[in-house]
Amino acid sequence: MSDCLQRFASSLVVSCQPVPEGPLDHPDQVVGFALAALASGGRGLRIEGIANLKAVRAATDAPIIGLIKRDLDTSPIRITPFLDDVAALAEAGADIIAFDATDRVRPVAVAELCKAVQAHGKLAMADISTIEEAKAAVALGVDVVGTTMSGYTGGPEPSDPDFPLLAAAVRLGRPVIAEGRIRVPEQAAEAIRLGAHGVVVGSAITRPEHITHWFADAIAAARAASARPSLAFDLGGTKTLVALVDGDRIVEANERTTDRHLDPDDWCDAIAELAAPWQSRYGAIGGAVTGVVHAGRWSALNPGTLPVSANYPLADALERRLGRPVVLHNDAQAAAWGEYRFGAGAGRDLLFVTVSTGIGGGAVIGGRLLTGRGGVAGSVGLTQETAGVPLETLASGRFLADAAAALGHAVDAPAVFAAAARGEAWASAVLDRSADVAARLLQNLQLLFDPAIMVVGGGVGLADGYRARLEARLAHLPPHLKPEIRAAALGKSAGVIGAADLARRTL
Numbered sequence: 001m002s003d004c005l006q007r008f009a010s011s012l013v014v015s016c017q018p019v020p021e022g023p024l025d026h027p028d029q030v031v032g033f034a035l036a037a038l039a040s041g042g043r044g045l046r047i048e049g050i051a052n053l054k055a056v057r058a059a060t061d062a063p064i065i066g067l068i069k070r071d072l073d074t075s076p077i078r079i080t081p082f083l084d085d086v087a088a089l090a091e092a093g094a095d096i097i098a099f100d101a102t103d104r105v106r107p108v109a110v111a112e113l114c115k116a117v118q119a120h121g122k123l124a125m126a127d128i129s130t131i132e133e134a135k136a137a138v139a140l141g142v143d144v145v146g147t148t149m150s151g152y153t154g155g156p157e158p159s160d161p162d163f164p165l166l167a168a169a170v171r172l173g174r175p176v177i178a179e180g181r182i183r184v185p186e187q188a189a190e191a192i193r194l195g196a197h198g199v200v201v202g203s204a205i206t207r208p209e210h211i212t213h214w215f216a217d218a219i220a221a222a223r224a225a226s227a228r229p230s231l232a233f234d235l236g237g238t239k240t241l242v243a244l245v246d247g248d249r250i251v252e253a254n255e256r257t258t259d260r261h262l263d264p265d266d267w268c269d270a271i272a273e274l275a276a277p278w279q280s281r282y283g284a285i286g287g288a289v290t291g292v293v294h295a296g297r298w299s300a301l302n303p304g305t306l307p308v309s310a311n312y313p314l315a316d317a318l319e320r321r322l323g324r325p326v327v328l329h330n331d332a333q334a335a336a337w338g339e340y341r342f343g344a345g346a347g348r349d350l351l352f353v354t355v356s357t358g359i360g361g362g363a364v365i366g367g368r369l370l371t372g373r374g375g376v377a378g379s380v381g382l383t384q385e386t387a388g389v390p391l392e393t394l395a396s397g398r399f400l401a402d403a404a405a406a407l408g409h410a411v412d413a414p415a416v417f418a419a420a421a422r423g424e425a426w427a428s429a430v431l432d433r434s435a436d437v438a439a440r441l442l443q444n445l446q447l448l449f450d451p452a453i454m455v456v457g458g459g460v461g462l463a464d465g466y467r468a469r470l471e472a473r474l475a476h477l478p479p480h481l482k483p484e485i486r487a488a489a490l491g492k493s494a495g496v497i498g499a500a501d502l503a504r505r506t507l
């Protein structure tokens with residue numbers, strides 16, 4: 001490998017290309033950027049234009065990738081399209097000359113550009129956009145390949161670097177420079193881990209106009225999202241709650257019994273009717289539903305709760321009625337997020353387990369709500385206690401009523417708690433059976449995720465004495481394995497508060 005390439009092996013190369021015609025578009029400023037970069041860990045430079053290149057060459061002997069950008073009427077090729085450009089760059093002191101090597105209409109063939117660069121005693125860098133172009137360039141004998149052009153040959157500009165292309169190009173055996181949309185240090189490090197010979201970073205270091213826009217746009221989006229309340233709904237098996245939500249505050253709410261005998265179209269109509277009075281008062285729209293939502297489609301997890309047919313297009317159905325996109329989540333996932341942001345979690349990693357008519361859950365780990373591949377992450381009630389027996393059938397509110405009935409007491413879950421409080425042994429025994437199963441679940445979840453806290457909610461989970469039963473069963477565990485149980489703080493509002501916040505974040 002040439003000495004020049006060796007000098008920035010596994011290192012940062014800083015592209016110092018001001019925004020054309022911007023206030024920093026002057027050779028003095030380019031030299032300033034270049035020297036600042038070299039003084040701070042940059043090992044090479046990428047410089048556009050002859051005047052800039054000459055000025056920088058006079059200021060440093062660091063390796064320079066030179067290029068000339070042109071806007072041609074007859075070709076989309078912008079980077080070093082002509083042989084004269086190659087000669088001028090060689091003359092001005094570039095060590096490496098970069099040229100567009102994409103497979104598009106061009107004034108000069110890639111082979112000729114490559115030959116000319118090397119004839120001037122310089123290294124040829126092929127800026128490519130596909131693996132086929134990389135292969136063709138390597139076959140022509142270029143010295144180094146850059147992923148520079150990926151994402152810039154048509155279609156919308158992606159937001160991430162093209163790491164799959166980098167990884168594939170590295171396998172061709174020629175040095176590859178990762179370039180294009182590397183915005184944060186972690187991406188630069190990942191490029192090196194993928195085998196890049198060097199990493200070119202431009203905009204994120206030397207285009208303050210772009211960087212300022214990134215910040216200003218993100219702030220503007222957050223401002224717009226928090227300027228108005230969100231509309232959120234929680235569609236469950238027994239009730240449909242629709243609310244205007246401002247942060248963690250329910251401004252107004254409307255509720256209706258969910259008619260299980262109707263179908264999803266009717267449930268969507270109900271949501272739209274309940275939201276109608278607030279039409280112009282909300283920004284984002286978020287929804288929490290029982291069952292699983294993935295890519296805007298809704299399916300039942302437990303048809304006993306609400307008999308939704310598989311893959312109902314819920315996002316479309318609601319957007320048609322509400323006139324705006326709706327961000328959807330499973331209800332327990334949304335509640336987990338609500339508790340994480342505004343409730344018992346207070347920003348700590350948590351597992352949320354709601355023991356109610358059924359059992360649901362959600363996980364927020366590392367500040368992210370886990371939704372999973374298909375949307376079912378956190379559905380702890382459906383984990384199998386023994387083959388074919390979902391855990392919730394042995395611990396939920398439904399279980400309490402069934403177990404009571406089997407003992408000759410035709411009562412609901414609250415009545416089981418009341419009987420236990422009166423000292424009736426049969427009721428305590430039923431609660432103990434549920435708590436045995438739920439405590440085992442919490443112990444397993446601690447081992448799987450090791451969250452900071454375990455938030456327990458739901459009518460059963462929050463009923464008098466239930467948490468104490470769980471604590472008693474976990475008391476023997478050593479501190480590092482023992483779940484830190486907290487009572488859910490948002491109650492029945494957790495779903496709408498979480499759904500509203502999740503929607504606000506996607507604006």
Ligand SMILES: CC(=O)N[C@H](C=O)[C@@H](O)[C@H](O)[C@H](O)COP(=O)(O)O
Nearest residue numbers: 015148152179180181182201202203
């Ligand atoms: C596509 C194209 O014309 N890229 C140019 C190539 O020299 C420059 O405008 C980029 O700034 C450079 O590639 C570095 O990329 P980023 O600024 O994303 O770090």
